[in-house]
Amino acid sequence: MKKIGTWILMIGITVMLAACGTSSDAESSEDRKSGEGEALTVGITQIVEHPALNRATEGFKKALNEAGLNVNFVEEIAQGDNNNNQMIAQKFVGDEVDLIFANSTPSAQSALNETKDIPIVFTSVTDPVGAGLVESMKQPGGNVTGTADMHPETLSKTLGLIKDLDKKTVGLIYNASEQNSVSQVESVKKLAKEKGLDTAEATVSSSSEVKQAAESLVGKADSFLIITDNTVVSALESVLMVGQEQDIPVVVSEHDSVKRGGFAAYGFDYFDIGLEAGQKAVQILKEGKAPGEIPAEHPQNLKLMINKEAAEKMGVELTDKVKEKAEIVTTEKE
Template sequence: MRKKFLSAVGVVCTAALLFTGCGANQTGETGVEKNDKVYKIGVTQYADHPSLDNCREGFIQGLANEGFKEGENIEIETVNAQAEMSKATQIAQTFASAGKDLVCGIATPSAQALYASCAEKNIPVIFNAISDPVAAKLAKSETEALPGITGISDKLPVEDQLKLIREILPDAKKIGIIYTTGEANSVSTIEEYKKLAPTYGFEIVDKGITKQAEIPQVMDVILTQVDCISNLTDNTVVAALGVVLEKANAAKIPVFGSEEEQVKNGCVASAGLDYVKLGVQAGEMAAKVLKGTKIDTIPFETLKETKYTFNEDAAKALGITISAETLAKAK
């Protein structure tokens, strides 16, 4: 009787192996479980500018790297808040009501809105392009995540930027920075600039704004007080980069960017970040969560590699020569 029972179990398990591996998940080379589930992902970015666009494209690429591809096993809905906090909140609430499997917020306001609306519904939130997640109240500490949220920080390499400005402008004394007073990332970055600037012989002249319409007037004032401008990744200011560059170029004051796209658009140089890589890192982190890793156990990560970018035409137009040694940093 016992032999017959064992034989029956063997038949059942053999049959089961054909379908489930006798209890084990069937996975492909990427480790994604083979099933019919299509994960619904919501992505919202706060503003429409190239660096955040790069984050979004990188996020999709990072998911694909880990086996999650649109049209196969994920559906991605992307919505832009057009730099309006009320719209960011509305988008987050819509994602929460739709019961997304995971959401991603690109830039602080969008990430904060998602966390407020989605975390309580147990929808995992991945943030991207947040300079100071702790100050933005999106992380408990650098090593401890808050429940339901984690992501990637784009903390700027401020010291590398100061070194670069000193190399290109050996006689400069004052650096101007315009920032949004309500953006936590910008406030914390200004503090770091002020802390490090004296080491390199600089004084920081900062001007706070509350909305984009204030930028032209503030530029008129700050350009009379500084030797150059260093632009942050402040969403409001970056959205008006054309105005900043137009006024600075007219005054023959160089503007240094904080990433490649700003330099492409006319800034002289930057010691900044690669926002495509930033997005890829966030996408790969999101894939871990979709594969079953508990989000609360994943502390946020920071992209640490500095990317140097130069615009020699912009420099030449201002009478600035960048040495071959400095240009070599881009390689």
């Protein structure tokens, strides 16, 4: 009887608190927008851990912290599994988070599948329109906005670099289940043909298959282009090993991968696109703007970065024509 009485008392207190909360929600909404009062909850869903995506998450969090918002971040990694992606999205919707930050195309698609009400801000998405996340970059519509991880000129410039190296065939390794990757591969094939380059492809379903896929392209391709495929980028070192053993330059798609040992990339710092995505989240959480009214954006500050040490290991001679376009870095320890 004592236990039953205790439960009745707890239920009564809960009802009273709920009633108080209902009356104060409207009063505290402005406080929450200004970062004061009750803490906001932001769910962070990321397809897999690798340096570029991690940098984007760091940038996103910095933007919200610098804006003075009182935020609790709940971070979940899907370990490259789309089923996990969907469960993470379901959890965030069930927990009624105030905003979802989706770091990758699959993460954003899973979030949008689960909610049309909770604001979603994405980054590390190559083709937001093609992925069905936004109606257009300028006018996203719905409950989604964010930052892409592909500048409109990236692929053309990257293939131009491969052409400047006197290479003939571009080897592509990608996960065919990632819409982001399929879209890029189709674009690469079209642009390669225009530049007089051939392509050779190998697909994977997990990071454990990446090295074998790279080895399968030896003799078929004289260069590798690693697009922003999360499965492949998470196992980048496997491709670098093959490139070094076979004197095949491994051209990558972002600067973090250059710093990991990739030969070169026309890219940007993923921290920056995460930061820009965070600034959009601030407009939603602090200023009360609707996500669909905030333009989605491509990355800024596109530049060529070349890893001198990687070039040497992959047998690439850096001509003056190539060097004059690039920032030269090295992974050698001083």
